[in-house]
Amino acid sequence: MNDARRHAPAVARNRDPILAVLRGALPSSGLVLEIGSGTGEHAVHFARAMTGRDWQPTDPDAAARASIEGWRETERLPNLLAPLELDAAAQDWPVESADAIVCINMVHISPWQSALGLVAGAGRLLPAGAPLVLYGPYRRAGHAIEPGNAAFDEDLKRRNPEWGLRLLEDVADIAAVRGLDLERVISMPADNLSVVFRKR
DSSP states (O other): OOOOOOOHHHHHHHHHHHHHHHHHHOOOEEEEEEOOOOOSHHHHHHEEEEHTEEEBBSSSHHHHHHHHHHHHHOOOOBBBOOOOOOOTTSSSSOOOOEEEEEEEEESSSHHHHHHHHHHHHHHOOOOTTOEEEEOOBBBBBTTTOHHHHHHHHHHHHHOOOOOOBBBBHHHHHHHTTEEEEEEEEEEEEEGEEEEEEOOO
């Protein structure tokens, strides 16, 4: 059998700092819906570390879902669920409810429509008090953009004009319309941010 598992070098560097944020933000039990799970390495790490939660990975890309399933078959974690096909920008998601939503490194490597869909979906699925946790690089009003992030932003826009680092305040504004209030912004390694929203 061919091994469909993919590896992203950044995961080994950022998974533990993200895990520390998640431990403080997520409920102690319930279903955590991960949007844009990519290789599946984060899902494995978080499901193993937070055994009280069921971790639901998703991705719109078939090869990514094959990688997630490869990791799932290898690791055999009882709380890591089979990956679902989910496009954040779609009107309908294959999940009716969740106790928390996590999205890592998607908002800047997707069209703005995906960010709009992400917060709309979170607004539909999450109960009052539940978190939406984002991780990645952002621009911030009143803050000079870091040189590494500026170069990354230019590279993203060269690859696809619809991509690029988003202004955090713009993301907070569209989230607020969907009933999600900005709770915390945590500085992370390599000029990234973790952003915690909470459903009103």
